[in-house]
Amino acid sequence: MQTPENLLAGVCVQLADTLSGPLSKTLVDIYGSHSRLQTRPTLIEILKVLxxxxxxxDTAYLVIDALDECSEQVRNVLLTRIEALPGNTRLLVTTRHVDDIVNRYREIPKIEIRATEIDLTNYITSRIFSSTRLTRTVRDHPALEQEICERVTSKADGMFLAAKLHVDALSTKGNVKTLKEALRKLPTTLDELYDDAVRRIDFQNQDDKLLALKALRWVAYTYRPLSFRML
Known part of the structure; x- marks a missing residue:
């Protein structure tokens, strides 16, 4: 669950891993008291450790990726606390354009990262031909490939993730008519795209649906960074 306590505790763990020598007395004392009582530290205690x-x-570099995915209340608390850290803290944030975040850091240097139209077109084309169904459809109707690229590029707004989700949705269409209808109704926002992805999960057979939902819950509720093992 995304709470200021959980997010800042995660920052503490990652920074502590970079230190050599014994753990700080503050951390040891707080851990000892909560370990005995089987309780969790408060936000104030976590901030003391941080x-x-x-x-x-010498310098603490903090990177917050996808800040916009936090609720406004959570990110306001998180940023306020991080901004109050000692002056040797350096903060890098990645986010979509969200008004309250942009306004908060209006005077801070920023770089806009967007995929170019050519990059997106090349990516979309490769995704089309990685789908057996789309490959078969555009092979029989060559003009569709250009239409898919143009429509998806305009809706993706410079984001590869949005392009991927759009093409994933189109790859489920079984004929030209349903494909063209889906092209006309492409979602605009990421929230709509995610909703559409969940709906596609619901339409799968029961075993695949349960497996997909189990994987989503596993990722959403994990307490530590996940790793993978090659089989």
């Missing part, structure tokens, strides 16, 4: 950890570093 500050004591940052103090031991």
């Amino acid at each position: 500050e004591s950890t940052v103090d031991r570093l």
Whole structure:
């Protein structure tokens, strides 16, 4: 669950892993008291640990990816607390364009990262021909390939993820008529795209649907970074 406590505790763990030598007394004391009582530390206690950890570093670099995916309330608390850390803290944030985030950091240097139209077109083309169904459809109707590229590029708004989700949705269409209808009704926002992806899961057979939902819950509720093993 995304809460300021969980997110800042995660930052503490990652920074502590970079330190050599014994753990700070603040961390040891807080861990000892909560370990005995089987309780979780408060936000204030987590901040004490975070500050004591940052103090031991020459410079603490913090990267918050996809900040816009936090609720406005959570990110306001998170950013307020991080901005109050010692002056040796450096913060990098990635986010979609969200008004309250943009306004908060209006005077801070920023770089806009967007896929070019050519990049998106090449990517969409490769996705089309990685789908057996889409490959067969555009082979019989060559003009459809250009139409798919143009429509998806305009809706993707410079994001590869959006392009992928759009093409994934189109690859489920069984004929030209349903494909063209889907092209006319492509979602505009990422939230709509995610909703559409979940609906596609619902239409799968029961075993595949349960497996997909189990995987989503596993990722959503994990307490530590996930790794993978090659089989």
